[in-house]
Amino acid sequence: MIYKISDDMSTTLSEIETLAEHNSDIPFEAIVKEDILRQGMSWSPEALAVAKEYKRKAYFIFSFDMVPISGMEHKENIKAPEEVRLAGGPYDFRPVVVSVRLNPDSPYRVEAEKDSLTLKLSGNAIAGVQLQKTPEYYLKTLSSGRMIPEIVPSIEWGYLLYLTVFRRCQYPSAGEGCLYCDINENYRQQKNSGRPYTPVKSVEEVIDALEIIAASDVDSKAYTVTGGSIASTLEGKSEIDFYIRYPEAIERRWPGRWISKAALQALPKDDVKRLRDAGVQIYHPNFEIWDARLFETYCPGKSRHVGRDEWIRRILAAAEVFGPENVIPNFVAGVEMAPPAGFASVDAAISSTAEGLEFFMSRGISPRFTTWCPEPLSALGKERRGAPLEYYIRLLRVYRDTREKYKLPAPRGYGKPGLGRAVFSVSSFMDIL
Numbered sequence: 236m237i238y239k240i241s242d243d244m245s246t247t248l249s250e251i252e253t254l255a256e257h258n259s260d261i262p263f264e265a266i267v268k269e270d271i272l273r274q275g276m277s278w279s280p281e282a283l284a285v286a287k288e289y290k291r292k293a294y295f296i297f298s299f300d301m302v303p304i305s306g307m308e309h310k311e312n313i314k315a316p317e318e319v320r321l322a323g324g325p326y327d328f329r330p331v332v333v334s335v336r337l338n339p340d341s342p343y344r345v346e347a348e349k350d351s352l353t354l355k356l357s358g359n360a361i362a363g364v365q366l367q368k369t370p371e372y373y374l375k376t377l378s379s380g381r382m383i384p385e386i387v388p389s390i391e392w393g394y395l396l397y398l399t400v401f402r403r404c405q406y407p408s409a410g411e412g413c414l415y416c417d418i419n420e421n422y423r424q425q426k427n428s429g430r431p432y433t434p435v436k437s438v439e440e441v442i443d444a445l446e447i448i449a450a451s452d453v454d455s456k457a458y459t460v461t462g463g464s465i466a467s468t469l470e471g472k473s474e475i476d477f478y479i480r481y482p483e484a485i486e487r488r489w490p491g492r493w494i495s496k497a498a499l500q501a502l503p504k505d506d507v508k509r510l511r512d513a514g515v516q517i518y519h520p521n522f523e524i525w526d527a528r529l530f531e532t533y534c535p536g537k538s539r540h541v542g543r544d545e546w547i548r549r550i551l552a553a554a555e556v557f558g559p560e561n562v563i564p565n566f567v568a569g570v571e572m573a574p575p576a577g578f579a580s581v582d583a584a585i586s587s588t589a590e591g592l593e594f595f596m597s598r599g600i601s602p603r604f605t606t607w608c609p610e611p612l613s614a615l616g617k618e619r620r621g622a623p624l625e626y627y628i629r630l631l632r633v634y635r636d637t638r639e640k641y642k643l644p645a646p647r648g649y650g651k652p653g654l655g656r657a658v659f660s661v662s663s664f665m666d667i668l
């Protein structure tokens with residue numbers, strides 16, 4: 236199958252420069268980062284040969300690619316890095332960390348000259364490309380025979396240990412999966428490609444891996460426990476009973492060693508209290524899409540099993556338990572413009588999401604974004620048509636301005652905020668604070 240990017244989706248350098256000129260309050264680096272995240276990047280074979288000596292993409296939860304593994308001619312899936320840091324170059328980039336979303340058809344391409352890498356847009360140099368050294372613990376094997384990056388990979392330039400302890404989700408299996416999500420399809424393609432990809436990680440294995448990381452690593456400052464939704468039971472346990480065992484065991488062994496985060500469904504208040512009592516500090520009951528009609532259409536499992544109004548009530552109840560600043564629901568930025576049901580104009584999309592930001596931020600709750608990656612293995616990603624770049628620029632502005640309006644501090648658990656310092660790689664929300 237040929238995966239072609241839609242004509243009206245790709246950007247030229249002059250378009251980017253014009254957009255940057257008209258939006259001078261948003262850093263050029265953040266504009267380029269959003270454009271790369273929505274379109275992915277390609278790698279020359281020479282650049283891949285350099286990259287494979289550095290920390291590689293671990294496929295920590297979804298594919299976050301714009302082409303399936305079967306469409307990767309150069310085996311990018313096993314050679315490409317987890318993230319790149321763009322710095323210097325003709326635009327004198329202050330460093331920004333960007334997640335690598337593979338797309339051989341993207342106008343953004345990383346090329347190599349000897350060992351030095353450059354990001355180009357349609358052949359024009361944009362910035363130098365730096366790669367993260369492979370952490371020592373990535374080379375270690377557990378007593379089970381598994382390598383550490385398979386059990387505890389890290390992202391955000393090593394800041395965040397990412398524990399997807401259940402790599403599948405029960406909603407898609409029941410025909411109720413979120414339409415932008417490829418979790419189960421990604422699991423299947425990773426298994427088919429031969430990558431070791433444990434569906435359920437045991438508490439013991441996670442602790443074994445963390446034992447090695449705790450002894451040698453100084454970069455990781457936080458961990459996230461997450462995975463697919465458990466609509467009924469998994470191994471005989473409900474969602475809370477299954478997931479809570481991980482922070483409980485970690486915090487028992489290393490109380491407070493990392494900032495503990497949990498990204499789960501919006502749970503009833505008593506379950507949320509159990510998370511807090513287990514030592515979790517930050518709770519991500521991800522909301523995904525503010526608009527009520529789109530939430531119901533694009534998140535059928537969440538909608539049917541919990542419901543939007545109840546989801547909101549639970550977020551507010553969680554704020555009473557954790558403190559509002561420690562409840563950080565994620566939004567999938569741009570998916571509210573996805574056809575067939577999405578908003579047709581940037582104005583309508585921004586106005587809807589701004590309403591959601593106003594609702595939460597006025598209550599001290601600080602949402603955050605992941606820039607939507609139209610993954611072809613998801614229902615909404617087949618055409619690989621993300622939201623326009625203008626949407627992302629305007630979203631960054633309304634996000635920053637609403638935070639300022641309510642004088643919200645930078646969110647905890649993401650490292651330092653600000654251009655040149657931020658490490659959050661799947662959207663620019665930390666770069667612009």
Ligand code: SF4
Nearest residue numbers: 404412413416463464
């Ligand atoms: S709840 Fe939705 S977004 Fe989350 S893993 Fe399941 S299908 Fe994907």
